[in-house]
Amino acid sequence: MTGQTVFRMALKSIFKNKMRTALTMLGIVIGVGAVIVMVAIGNGAQAQIKSQISGLGTNLIVVTAGSVNTGGANQGAQSFNRLTVDDVDAIKREATLLAGVSPVIVTRTQIVGGTGNWRAEVDGVSTDFFTIRDWATTSGDLFTDEDVRTKRTVVLLGATVAKNLWPDSDPVGQEIRLGKTPFTVAGVLAPKGQTANGSDQDDVVIVPYTTAQTRLNGFSFLGQILASASSPATLAPAQEEIKGIMRAAHAIPNGGTDDFTVRDQTAIAKAATSTSSIMTSLLAAIASVSLIVGGIGIMNIMLVSVTERTREIGIRMAIGARGADVMLQFLVESIVMCLLGGLLGLVAGVGGAALVGHFTGWSIATPASAVFLAIGFSAAVGIFFGFYPARKAAALDPIQALRFE
């Protein structure tokens, strides 16, 4: 019997019992659909987290001031602020594995300009900062090394600040005041959105660190030093390198405790992505329970069908069907039913995921592999749950089957 004939016969007997087939297939439709929706939601969450983390900067390394013991009481991180521009210069001079390094001086101040005033974070940085954070302007230009060297009063506005002070116009070239100091707006930064914990990365203004030191807070200490490794592979050695340079610069003896901390984002990134991928797997696992329930429905109906068609099986055997022919017939029926269910489930799943995204506002990413997922899963269910009924049919004795009423 040719494959085409087997397939045609399977389709025919499936469509003889339309209502029953539809209800049986519904189990698979729901199962496959649920798996796809869940995977799409999980994938969307994962993609969002990934993009947030990469938004922090590529291969980012953060150096913060360390802790210090005062009379035996540890004062905690950054209690003793000893990061200086000299440290930055030392790193810049000696490090070989870095793409850039920048001091960050953080302060908050009232910003006056445009249509009103606004309070925001002011970061004093060097030009490397833009490389490290992978940050560009949407209008105007970034400030230059010359601006840093000459301590010019130029400022870059974060998207949120720009929108609040100049809702309708381009602020480039306008005058604003940071505290009491007048600055010229050099550019508006591209929006970066929220961080994973919800703080707005665009609610910030950026000035040359030299200007910040002399005109804004007068401190010579830095809040942190940002650096970026030249590649993901050098992230770990680059941190070791920075540690070595810092220990030398701070004259820490061998065995002495670091008075600074060097961290990167991989730990955060790993934790966040692994959490979300566990969530994805969990959701898919829960959804696949419904697929298994659907499969049991298929098995149930196939068993009923074998019993109902005992006589037909007897007839087929009497006129020359081998046990293997009968087995193949029932197995193909089960697989075809599951595949049809799987295809409908694919449509339902993709549509369902889009609906969930539309109504909840969650980011949804239906993976291209959903097609293979749907087809693979439903075929597997068809084979697995169709096997036992098919074998039962094939094992029938033709004489008994022909006598069956």
Added chain:
Amino acid sequence: MHPVIHLDHVTRVYGEGDSAVHALRGVNLTVHAGELVAIMGTSGSGKSTMLNILGCLDVPTDGHYVLDNVAVETMSKPQLADLRNAKLGFVFQGFNLLARTSALENVELPLLYRRGTPVKNPRERAIAALERVGLGKRLDHHPSMLSGGQQQRVAIARALVTEPTVLLADEPTGNLDSRTSIEVMALFQALNDQGITVILVTHEPDVAQYAKRVIEMRDGQIRKDHPVTDRHIAADDLAALDASTPMEEAA
């Protein structure tokens, strides 16, 4: 000339020990090509077991069965299936057609199970078989749309379509009224005249009258094996029926 069927001391025992049932107790039988044999006997005589073994649906417990030069008792289950497909045609008492399947597709079915080289033009051959039994105009009819006699003709066409060595019929007229029975027997006689070997099981002496040879079974053995002396020709009986009055026909 080789016999198409040769049974040599065939026994068939169901079960074991004290509860064993001896359905056949050493049957010897030879059937040649072109015969029309009726196997008769009461229920429990072993005639159904005999037909199952002749039809390769069952194998002897002991003894030898040679069908068209093939030793059946050595065959595996799949080989038996192939043998049924290639050499045998079955006609049953209850017609046993696939429901909700057209006459044409029913008749085509055995050709689809043919092993080795696929049958060419199965559809044309199925149409030819249906025309041979006089149903050339009812190809698309489903069994539920056909009368009992027509259904049995479809079944006969299905048995014929593979051009089998032997046509086996199990109480082929058991579910039919007397006139339709004669019509079906007329068909068997016509096919036999064309050279097809027919073996049928029946418990009706009237039906056995249309055969050429009658085998009577009892207690798992052949008791009588004789040619039919006053053989009836079904076509003549039909003509006689048509000539008789409606009163008699109703009776």
